[in-house]
Amino acid sequence: MEDRIHQPWGIRSPYSRGETWPIRLDERADGEVDRWVASACVLCSNGCGVDIGVRDGRIVGVRGRGSDRVNRGRLGPKGLYGWEANGAPDRLRRPLVRKSGELRESSWDEAMELVAEKARTLLATKGSGALGFYTTGQLFIEDYYTLGVIARGGIGTNHLDGNTRLCTATAAQALKETFGCDGQPGSFADIDHCDALLHVGINMAETQTVTWMRQLDRLQRPDRPRLVVIDPRPTPAAREADIHLAVRSGTNVAILNGLLAQLIENGWIDREWIEAHTVGFDALARAVEPYTPEKVAEICGVDAGAIREAARIIGQAERLLTFVLQGVYQSHQATAAACQANNINLLRGMIGRPGAGILQMNGQPTAQNTRECGCDGDLAGFRNWQNAAHIADLARIWNVEPQQIPHWGPPTHAMEIFRYAEQGSIGFLWIIGTNPAVSLPELRRIRSILSNPELFLVVSDAFPTETTQFADVVLPAALWGEKTGTFTNADRTVHLSEQAVEPPGEARADLDVFIDFAQRLELRDKDGERLVKWSTPEEAYSAWQECSRGRPCDYSELSYERLRAGSGIQWGGERLYADGVFPTEPELCEDYGHDIVVGNQLSEPEFRALNPQGRAILKPAEWTEPHEWPDEEYPLVLNTGRTIYQFHTRTKTGRAPELSAAAPDVWVELAQTDADRLGIEEGDVCEVVSPRGTVRAPARVSGIREGVVFLPFHYGSWKAEEEDAPSAANELTITQWDPVSKQPIFKTAKVRVTKVAGGTGRSPAPEVAASAPAGAAT
């Protein structure tokens, strides 16, 4: 196989509109493989069908499955190399318990009894609100559903959220605001049929590598879709684009309003469809009217003619496919902007048909499931916390009293959970499969919360991390390939991932740990029976199937047996809303919605007053300046994000030698003009300073837009030699979040950059994709 580090997207298999995406089989293994075990990839939200190669009880390789609808045999670089982390020598093998200030190995019984005892004590003295859980987008359905039942139905705490708050909260919220309920409208197969693509704040070549390959393959043919990209960085998609709008960070609502205004002004809208299938058109038209190309050009720092041309491409498309991701979700006005992307497709009637659709993407592999299973700020089965009938239904399924399930307010979001821990009202926090000491904003504050001796901190992970070092108890977790479970990708494709090997040492599957916890707390249903009535993954999954029955995310027909027989099945069929009927019936919807500018929760009567009744809701928003905006002292905007070779805080990818070597250390990207002005050259060591902290990084002079600097967010300090120089982008970010989705803002901190030492040649930034040097074409 070719070198897929330097050729991340591999060889092209061009195809035309309406054709089937050709199969390309990607495989990588160290030596012979004894047997292949069916799974799917967990290194982004794409969910590629993959087989795990096993020899002598160890994972030794992977191969893409050609029959899988998601990837048709392909794998990205993270998928091809990332599995090596499973065999890393520093895997956690035994529980650790803090004794005399130090983490020491213990038995599972000792560690779990300590956890249970602390939970029992706080429940008795302060009640369920003293316990919080902060999870991940990396568990399986079986884990999420079980933990949701334990936390909400058993303990009765409202404080259960995941790091999906940082990644997909806005996707879910925008879908709820516009369509009444979560659930991805579109399908990756829409790429085969579209004639125009709109990318809003998504660097897909690096974040969902394989689905970018699919678009790239279509872009090779003469009938290639027209491509409009909104992104401040010169991403591979931006380089392929017909129109690249390199907007200033923090201006998404303005650019989208500008496009909406052009669509309306030029009559590129489907009035009949709008009339039949939406509410709110008049208010939207009024709201966007002031956003002329000239006004938008001034706000966003782009050319007015390019805005007109982008609108023409979108407006004249017959099948428009829109992708949205973190450039929108991690900015201020996140939900407001994501809703305007929905509005573009709705005004054009471009939804529910082959090639015409919306994909509000996810970041993590199983983010969709924490939303579905109610293990983040949602309730299981997309149930509405304000709807008493939904709560009663959940109580019936769990066999608990309805008042046991917290529903006096929305489930507590992650940033609020950490605030309660900071103030002391949460005294027990269990962090599962995530690394907030690197991934949350304003790390100095997060470290001070995690190190508070009053907080009892439990951390489940497969590796020692920057977060485990603060823990009172560390529980070693089985990884992907070491346990069985299901998960769902960003286009609703469900895969069963089978256990291929045993976990190392005494590491355990999270599901087993949660059930052990429930038993130690003696959690009961209202008849005195065990609350958690299952013990195997398949039993847990069956319980979830029952909970989802009749809801929009209905898994009741997707048994393990059916999943084993195929290779990835979508719930809800190929695409949702083919009939133009949306789940906005008040009795059905997951959320009555919000004022998307300020964040006020709407009540049932206010929702009914919108009179949606199965129609989509067009919600307008005015653009507002971010609360923190560049000034004289901090003249630049900091944008943070990822590279193709790393995932999150590198807990896995940093332990895969090829991936780690491809992007070994932090860098800061600057525009040529900014670099010239600051006297900075490629490779010079710089300090990036915000009001909250400092990061030291060598410069990559790239094609990023003027006024914006970029730091990758992967680089914490778990590798010993990195401890001296602060390298985590979140030292600089601001503690602030979108008022609706509560997603923290990672894209618009104000910073200044200064050179502190002369060049050492090239920075360690990858030479491919968005971080490529200025002038390079990759």
Next chain:
Amino acid sequence: VKIGVLLGQLRELEAGLAATYRGTGERHADDHDVYHQCVSFAKKAEGHVAKLASLAERYDARNGADSQVQARDDNELGLLGVLRTLFLAAEEVSITWVMMNQAAQAARDAELLSVVQECHAEVELQVKWLTTRIKVAAPQALVTA
């Protein structure tokens, strides 16, 4: 759990409201609808006080003035108190805009009316935001903190 403290506050507030209704009714007895409505609202408020009295025993209600609640700027209860104060201030502003709205219509002052409508809508939004935020903050502050 600070529910007892809040019960004490509610008793005081309801009792005060009852007295104000009665006083207002007596002073404005010639505004007959006001008189009758105030008296019946006063009875309702007195009924609320009675209902709270039995609950207060369970929660050991304290008089709001000498409560042992320690609200600080940096704790849950402190935030809840500040939000409540803000809500009351915003409501006062809101109802004053309502008055101005009526006056602007009667004065046929289109310019004033357009200012009133824009500003009042914004204040109503603030009141709703404060309501949303108070609902989120209250359980943790009153039950757990």
